[in-house]
Amino acid sequence: MKNFNYFFIFTSLIILISCKNGGEESKPNVLFVAIDDLRPELKCYGAKHIKSPNIDRLSEQGILFNKAYCQAPHCGPSRSSLLSGVSTLNYEGIPLKPSDLAPGKITLPATFKKAGYYTINNGKIFHQREDEKEGWSEVPFSLVNGLKGNNHLTFHEKKSAKFILEKNQRGPFFEAPDVPDNTYIDGQTCDKTISDLKRLAKMDKPFFLACGFVRPHLPFYAPKKYWDIYQRDEIELANNRYKPHNSPDALIGSGEFGNYNDKNIEYNSDEFHLISRHGYYACISYIDALFGRIMSTLDDLGLRDNTIIILWGDHGWNLGEHNYWSKHNLLYTSKNAPLIISAPGHKKNVKTDGIIELLDIYPTLCELTGIDPPKHLEGKSLVPLMKNPNKLGKKAAFSKWRNGTSITTTEFSFTKWDDNQRMLFDLKKDPLENENIAENPIYMEKIEELSKLIEKRIDR
Numbered sequence: 001m002k003n004f005n006y007f008f009i010f011t012s013l014i015i016l017i018s019c020k021n022g023g024e025e026s027k028p029n030v031l032f033v034a035i036d037d038l039r040p041e042l043k044c045y046g047a048k049h050i051k052s053p054n055i056d057r058l059s060e061q062g063i064l065f066n067k068a069y070c071q072a073p074h075c076g077p078s079r080s081s082l083l084s085g086v087s088t089l090n091y092e093g094i095p096l097k098p099s100d101l102a103p104g105k106i107t108l109p110a111t112f113k114k115a116g117y118y119t120i121n122n123g124k125i126f127h128q129r130e131d132e133k134e135g136w137s138e139v140p141f142s143l144v145n146g147l148k149g150n151n152h153l154t155f156h157e158k159k160s161a162k163f164i165l166e167k168n169q170r171g172p173f174f175e176a177p178d179v180p181d182n183t184y185i186d187g188q189t190c191d192k193t194i195s196d197l198k199r200l201a202k203m204d205k206p207f208f209l210a211c212g213f214v215r216p217h218l219p220f221y222a223p224k225k226y227w228d229i230y231q232r233d234e235i236e237l238a239n240n241r242y243k244p245h246n247s248p249d250a251l252i253g254s255g256e257f258g259n260y261n262d263k264n265i266e267y268n269s270d271e272f273h274l275i276s277r278h279g280y281y282a283c284i285s286y287i288d289a290l291f292g293r294i295m296s297t298l299d300d301l302g303l304r305d306n307t308i309i310i311l312w313g314d315h316g317w318n319l320g321e322h323n324y325w326s327k328h329n330l331l332y333t334s335k336n337a338p339l340i341i342s343a344p345g346h347k348k349n350v351k352t353d354g355i356i357e358l359l360d361i362y363p364t365l366c367e368l369t370g371i372d373p374p375k376h377l378e379g380k381s382l383v384p385l386m387k388n389p390n391k392l393g394k395k396a397a398f399s400k401w402r403n404g405t406s407i408t409t410t411e412f413s414f415t416k417w418d419d420n421q422r423m424l425f426d427l428k429k430d431p432l433e434n435e436n437i438a439e440n441p442i443y444m445e446k447i448e449e450l451s452k453l454i455e456k457r458i459d460r
């Protein structure tokens with residue numbers, strides 16, 4: 001009986017302690033990290049030449065999605081889809097804000113705020129600044145005085161001032177000044193996120209802390225020490241610097257480099273390829289170091305065990321393959337985005353080849369935190385895949401860019417434009433997409449099957 005009483009007192013104490021942190025307070029926090037224009041060019045994704053120790057460490061603490069696909073290869077529409085939970089397929093044009101895709105529907109951060117979370121936005125999360133006011137408990141960092149405008153374009157190397165583009169007053173496409181990390185906006189976003197974590201640790205509410213880095217998005221501006229990690233003459237270039245054989249006229253590259261001064265380096269020359277890869281890699285290592293500081297702060301504050309960390313890129317990127325750069329087309333390299341989720345109580349150090357779409361993130365975060373997902377969501381929670389990474393995931397992922405619609409399955413990448421131009425790649429035999437086989441009669445049935453899947457998904 002005495003033992004029973006001790007047991008009763010002990011259990012009551014436990015209940016009492018958990019009630020203190022109970023209700024909303026017992027929900028896990030969310031650290032929501034967006035990295036602009038980051039393709040899966042990370043060591044944990046098999047890119048051995050990249051130094052990304054901190055993101056690699058996150059992958060060891062969670063699940064890495066090898067086959068995550070964006071719904072549009074462009075910042076605005078991809079983020080609109082992810083943050084609204086609605087596909088881009090039924091939208092004519094380029095949806096730059098979530099309300100374009102889902103008018104009147106609640107966004108991901110607003111859902112968390114409504115559920116009792118304290119929500120903070122640092123850096124680039126939404127594409128458009130005016131979208132950033134709702135859903136946040138504080139004025140977003142990007143709207144605070146002194147941080148307005150295109151501050152991600154600000155250069156800090158003296159000689160960059162000699163390379164201003166007349167048409168838009170932008171600087172060169174790269175620079176490597178010897179400056180501290182927080183000279184650039186991403187370093188400031190990191191500092192702000194760290195100081196927020198220290199505040200949030202003392203609050204009696206769970207938090208949804210969004211941290212959006214703008215690199216490795218162009219221009220490649222990063223402190224010199226990150227450029228110094230890589231030896232330019234050791235950088236390997238793409239071995240398929242030509243347009244895919246038999247590809248349609250509709251397949252074109254991005255004109256994004258034209259927004260920056262080329263420093264008199266000939267576009268697509270060997271030198272251009274080398275510098276551009278070097279710049280992209282330097283920017284990745286820069287962001288990785290900043291992310292590492294945030295992770296360490298979480299650990300130091302004892303928040304790690306009750307915080308979900310999700311890290312995602314908004315789409316893929318072409319790193320000189322086919323002589324294309326940036327995004328803005330429907331090649332595999334433009335569609336495939338990085339996604340890593342580390343959640344308390346879930347599997348660690350696992351990878352999955354299950355097909356998923358970035359619009360699945362919204363319902364996933366709802367399920368992981370026990371929030372009722374809004375009815376309008378079109379994605380599927382990734383929690384079943386997190387529990388069993390060997391599952392197949394979705395049958396296919398869908399992406400849209402201008403008048404082209406694309407479907408990716410485990411075997412094929414197929415794109416159809418409104419004027420019936422087509423491209424089909426066999427991802428098993430030709431993962432680099434060097435040979436368009438859409439006009440090969442052998443694949444007629446396959447194309448019909450994939451076209452039907454696209455039609456089924458479109459509802460307009």
Ligand SMILES: [Ca+2]
Nearest residue numbers: 036037075314
């Ligand atoms: Ca982007």
